[in-house]
Amino acid sequence: MRWLTGRTVVPTILAVALTFPVHAQQTPARTFPKWEWFWGFSYLNTSLGSQTSLFAPTSPNYYGIRTALKLNLHKNIGLLLDAGGGYGQTRPASQLKPDTGQLLFGPEFTFRSRKFSTFAHPLVGVNTTNLPLVNSDGSVGDLVSRKHFALDFGGGLDINLKPAIAIRLFQADYIPTRSDGKWENGFGISTGIVLRFCSFFGPFYDKCAPN
Helix, strand or coil: CCCCCCCHHHHHHHHHHHCCCCCCCCCCCCCCCCCEEEEEEEEECCCHHHHHHHCCCCCEEEEEEEEEEEEECCEEEEEEEEEEEECCCECCCEEEECCEEEEEEEEEEEECCCEEEEEEEEEEEEEEEEEEEEECCEEEEEEEEEEEEEEEEEEEEEEECCCEEEEEEEEEEEEEEEECCCEEEEEEEEEEEEEECCCCCCEEEHHHCCC
């Protein structure tokens, strides 16, 4: 999973966001959306692991983009695929440009009301962290590249603007990772927009055809 870095996850998410198909029909019929897709900005506090100190001290703060696609099996239960990527910096600033990426999967439990939704999830997956060196000719090579087993225990609050669109006011995640035979603490905060669909290829939830 060498591709799972801040350099690859972030542009991929943006490309998908611009090409996701949406179709329209008529009257709402479902009591909950079949698919929900979140994308937005994220802050992550994590570590590249102890080996990094051999090369350069890095800040634990990373800023980037996060996205999550959820298949709702029931009004209150869904399956979530969550991915994100972010960029950090060294202390002091140098040509070393750390980045991180996550890919996580698991159930999500949602309480829905007319004005808002709250949710919580336990996820499992992988976290990658890289310390690439940007050379004077513009080429990039990884000085350190590590993959960690990761867990995610999080939740948040969505404010409904329309049946098909919500603002994710916040999402907070505790993300422990297994590194060098021990657990390291990490946490993240995200905010953005949630789009809701009747099926994977649309239409939007407020345009669902009657069953």
